[in-house]
Amino acid sequence: MPKSAPKAAAKSAPVKTPAKAPAKQPGKGDHVFLVDGSGYIFRAYHALPPLNRRSDGLQVNAVLGFCNMLWKLLREMPEDNRPTHLAVVFDKSEITFRNKLYPDYKAHRTAAPDDLIPQFALIREAVRAFDLPCLEQVGYEADDLIATYVRIACERGATATIVSSDKDLMQLVTDCVTMYDTMKDRRIGIPEVVEKFGVPPEKVVEVQALAGDSTDNVPGVPGIGVKTAAQLIIEYGDLEQLLFRAGEIKQPKRREALIENAEKARISRQLVLLDDKVDLEVPLDDLVVHEPDARKLIAFLKAMEFSTLTRRVAEYSQIDPADIEPDAGNKSGASVFAVPPSGKKPEGYEGATLFDSPPAGKAGAAPGKTGGDKQDKAASPKGTPISLAAARAEAVRKLQVDRSKYQIIRKFDELNAWVARAYDAGTFAIDVKASSDDPMRADICGIALALAPNDACYVPLTHKQSGGGAGLFDAGLAPDQITAAEALAALQPLLESPGILKIGFDIKFNAVMLAQHGITLCNIDDAQLMSYALDAGRNSHALGSLAERWFGHAVTSESELIGNGKNKLTFDQVAIDKAAVYSAESADVILRLHRVLRPRLTAEHMTTVYETLERPLVNVLARMERRGISIDRQVLSRLSGDFAQTAARVEAELQEIAGEPINVGSPKQIGDIIFGKMGIPGGTRTKTGAWSTSAQILDELAEQGHEFPKKILEWRQVSKLKSTYTDALPAYVHPQTHRVHTTYALAATTTGRLSSNEPNLQNIPVRTEDGRKIRRAFIATPGHKLVSADYSQIELRLLAEIADIPVLKQAFRDGLDIHAMTASEMFGVPIKDMPGEVRRRAKAINFGIIYGISAFGLANQLGIAREEASAYIKKYFERFPGIRAYMDETRDFCRTNGYVTTLFGRKMYYPDIKASNASVRAFNERAAINARLQGTAADIIRRAMIRMEDALAEKKLSAQMLLQVHDELIFEVPDDEVAATLPVVQHVMQDAPFPAVVLSLPLQVDARAANNWDEAH
Incomplete structure (x- = not known):
């Protein structure tokens, strides 16, 4: 078959090889990119599934990952963040100066996998095919060359980006130098380094010298990990000062370890310290970015059989790839690039350069050029994160949703083609459709995927025949569906790949469902949680609301699809053609929202909140939900009987008081009796x-x-406990696990507190004896104990911290009874032998102040006159004036800005704080004042939960985190591990703020073990 005619743009005289662009000394405004090539090879290899070249079976997954990364750096970086100078730096295999210093350095590293070794040379050829400097130098590691290049760049006034996530390079981060993880599209600056090591970049070497590195066989000091090392360096300043004063350390084991291993620590510091004074063989000036020979690049990509990337390069360069033969040298594994090819355009070449911005409307626009609120665009200078976010939002808004382009995937080879495209794209949106709202019991009806706007599909798996009406529960599966087992097996490597980003919306639901089928969803983003991190309190985070807000699109409502009431269908009863459009549209919208919201995180400085408080918690909660907790049905049955008798007794007493038969559950009749009769x-x-x-x-x-209203309240309370808990909980027991599994919502409150649903295990009353009886029904399995770990008075501690109340802070430091101390301060009563009533009043005031209690509310709570309550509150503020200042400052800030923040940067919006309605305005003022405390407490326990599993695993403990109830965590622990587990849990919870926030007050965590929840609490 003859080849197609070449495109006009490709018609030219034989290609000449003009000279490269002249070397250019980088200076102010230039941006030097240094790619850690050696590190990226292994990341690409392990992140991507095996990919074999069809012609000869050679594995090329790492080569593909490397080529996609280079293309992203050169073509898809935001216009204001593109490299002016770029090189890829590799390790030489020869011995370096570190081996001479410490012969065992890197001595125990395992050999590279057999199918990776042939890819090393091909990756170097890939770098040359892109016409980029491929640097390596005898006697030095790649990290040393990178350190030297970034030092020179910064000295000349340029900025530098190190393309790597390697912790060893974090010591180089400064205001001038950042790191960039292309696989996670994540920037690593000074805050991220502090989050990782607990110290700023200039102290990272000191921490590494103490902690050592088992991978590189850096000895360090035995028994000292990163967290302890950071605490020591913060306290003593540097390694030498620490070693000099090691004898002062109180902990015997730590003191002895430092004294005995001082020389190892010093050697370790020399091993991890990067050499930034290398005599470079290739000067920085020679790294200037220039235009590669697109034809040779296409020839290389065709030889590798990377069809998608070949098409991208060809389309952008306006070259017909059919006119270019694959590079024969690389077809056989040999290099044809003995000399790096020139970067000048071939004669007659009329296409755009690979590094220019695409023409308006051209496909493949750089993703970094758009996103955010439209109104910011005019006010923000071009190229700033805010303007780029606004441009992204505008671009998404202009691109109409076209449901006609969605596809239904009914054949296995079609699914495989989509999987291959997802690997190539590196990012896709996913939405798993379920037969019920309970992810632990639901069947997967189908899976929707989206690779780009309007490029989405639906894979039906278990839809029933007919698509609606009665009798469907007995119907068989609809025809032309891939089996669920086959589809999930094909998707599993993709879904578990750490190198492919999966974007979801409330993706925890998907994670739990997939985990039920043995699939661990890795490397996720959640568009709902991005919205929550950005706009908690001021906007709905429902998918339909966000689609309407950000790009004016009305999504198909679920009720349109499945109906309501008695005729409501389950999703597997919906006809496939209707389910496909609905589901693919959801995935499409999720992808678009991600494109709008992700750049806003950067523009509005909320990336750290999302990356440290939201995203990491998704999989933690998914695992907790799947674990569930055991209940004792007999205890609940007995309680139901007791509550029924109590309700009947109270109802009889009410009828006797009323003097007539009454329906206690009728508010109207109760109101008529109280206020009428x-x-x-x-x-x-x-x-x-x-x-x-x-x-x-x-x-x-x-x-x-x-008495009558009092009895009504008693009846309502006992009836609610019976209906909501003792009668209902047994119905939630899972038939396979025989445990109760709650579902947590991350984006349900303004302050960051989690909510628990189906069943709600966070609202079981603990201040009443009946409520505590219900907790007794939550039990440990045989051979285990339940451990309850609870922050003690955390919001009061945070009030003392944030408002800076010296007397309260000192009381907490001294371990005093804070309520007795408050009573003593206010009423002049000695703490010793203090009457219980006086302490109770102080306690009511302490907690009431946090929640903005009024004199009226305090009077009701204490049963005193309103004037007396008002005098208490006035005296309280006189004794602790900092609290009033804190409240005024918080209220005024919120009125001005519309939000308040936690100590960790979470923003909580209260837009109605300026409402004309006085009661609405007052409510928002109280909520904003409390939010800083409650929100900070919520952030702290989130941080503890995120770190807990790794901390337990590090100590080889089997404890499992089951529940979170605001300031309390519940664990199930083997009997013989309780003693070892309690201090680990307490330590993690107490140190949770560190290193992002260093509190001057210690947090106190009470942890106890017992056979049931009530006894442990």
């Missing part, structure tokens, strides 16, 4: 005209001594 004053009517019998009103009447 009994004539009790203080009633208010609802919008319908009925008397209000809200809990607040009944509480007030009960406090005034009225």
Whole structure:
């Protein structure tokens, strides 16, 4: 078959090889990129699944990953962040100066995998095919060359980016130097280094010298890890000072280890310290970026059989790839690039350069050029993160959703083709459709994938025949569906690949469902959590609301698809053609939202909040949800009987008081009796005209001594405990695990607190005896104990910290009874032998102040006159003036900015703080004041949860984290590991703020073990 005619742009005289662009000394405004080639090879190899060249079976997965990375750096970086100078730096295999210093350095490294070794040479050829400097130097590691190049670049006024995530290079990070992980699209600056090591970059070497590195066989000091090392360096300043003063250290083992291994620590420091004074064989000036020969690059890519990347390069260069033969040398594994090819365009070449911005409307626009609020665009200079975020949002808004382009994948080879495209893209959106809202019990009906806007598909798996109507539960599967087992087996390597980014929306639901089928979802982003990190409190985070807000698109509602009420369908009963459009649209919208929201994180300085408090918690919670917790049904059954008897007794007493038969569950009849028949004053009517019998009103009447409202409250409480917990909980026991599995929502509250649903295990009352009885039904399995670890008075501690109240801070440091101390300060009563009533009043004030309690509320709570309560609050602020200043400062800040922040940077918006309605305005003021404390506490326990599993694994402990109830974590622990587990849990929780926030007050964690939850708490 004859070849197709070449495109006009490709018609030219034989290609000449003009000279390269002249060397250019980098200076202000230039950006030097140094790629850690040696490190990236292994990351690419392990991140991508095996990929064999069809012609000869040679594995080329690492080569593909490397080529995609280079293309991204050269073509897809934001315009203001593209390299002006770029090189790829490799290790030489020869011995370096470090081996002479310490012969065992890197002595125990395992050999490279057999199928990776042939790819080393091909990757070097790939670098040359892109016409980039391929640097390596005898006697030095790649890290030393990188250190030298970035030093020179910064001295000349340029900025530098190290393309790597290697911790050994983090010592080089400065205001001038950042690191960039292309696989995770993540920047690593000074804050990220501090998060990793607990110290700024200039102290990283000191920490590494103490902690050592088993991978490189750097000895360090036995028994000292990164966290301990960071604490020591912060305290003593540097390694030498620490070793000089090691005798002062109180812990005997630590002191002895430092004294005995001082020389090892010094040697370790020399091993990890990078040499930035290398006599470079290739000067920095020669690394200037220039245009490669697109034809030779295409020839190399065709030889590698990278069809998608070949097409990208060809389309952008406006060259017909059919006119270019594969590079014969690389077809057989030999190099044809003995001399790096020139970067000048071939004669007659009319295409755009690989490094120019694409023309307007051209496919493949650099993803970094768009995203964010439209109004910021005009006010922000071009090229700033804010303007780039705004441009991204505008671009997404202009691109209409076209449902007609979605595909239904019914054949196995079609699915494999999509999987291959997803590998090539490196990023895709996913939405797993389920037969129910319970991910632990639901079947996977199908999976939607999206690779680009309007490029989405749906893979139906278990849809029933007919698509609607009665009798479907007995119907067989609809035809033309891939079996769930086959599809999941094909998708598993992709979903588990750490090098491919999976974007979801409430992706934890997907993670739990997939885990039920043996698939661990790795490397995820969650568009909902991005929205939550950016806009908590001011916008809905529902998919439909976000689509409408950000690009004016109305998504198909679920009710349109499955109906409501008695005729509501499960998703597997929906006809495949309808389910496909709905599901593919969801994946498409998720992908678009990610493109809008991801750049906003950078522009609005919320990346750290998302990356450290939101994203890492998804898989932690997914594992907790799957573990569940055991319950004792007999305990619940007995309690249900007791509660029923109590409710019946109270109901009889109410009828006797009322003097007539009553329906206790009827608010209208209860209101008529209280405010009509009994004539009790203080009633208010609802919008319908009925008397209000809200809990607040009944509480007030009960406090005034009225027996009937008091009995109503008692009946309501015991009835709720019975219906919500003792009767309902057994129905939640999973038929396979025989445990109760709650579901946590991360984006449900403004402050960052988690919520628990189906069943809600966070609202079991603990201040009443009946509530505590319910907790007794939550039990450990035989041979185990439940451990409850609870932050003690964390919000009061944070109030003392944030408001800077010296007397409160000192009381916490001294371990005093904080409520007794408050009472002593306010009322002049000695702490010793203090009457319980006085302490109770101080406790009510302490906690009430946090929640913005009014004199009216405090009066009701303590059963005192409002004037007396008002005097208490006034005196409290007089004794602790810093608290009033804190409250005023927080309220004023929120009025000005619309939000408050936690100590960790989480923003919580209260837009109604300026509402014209006084009660609405006052509520938002109180909420904003409390949010800084509650939100910071929520962030702290999130950080503890994220670190907990690794800390337990490091100590080889089997404890499993089961539940989180605000300031409390529940674990199931083998009996023989309880003693070893308690201090690890306490340590992780107490140190959770570190190193992002160093509190001047210690956090206290109470941890106990018992057979049931109530006894452990």
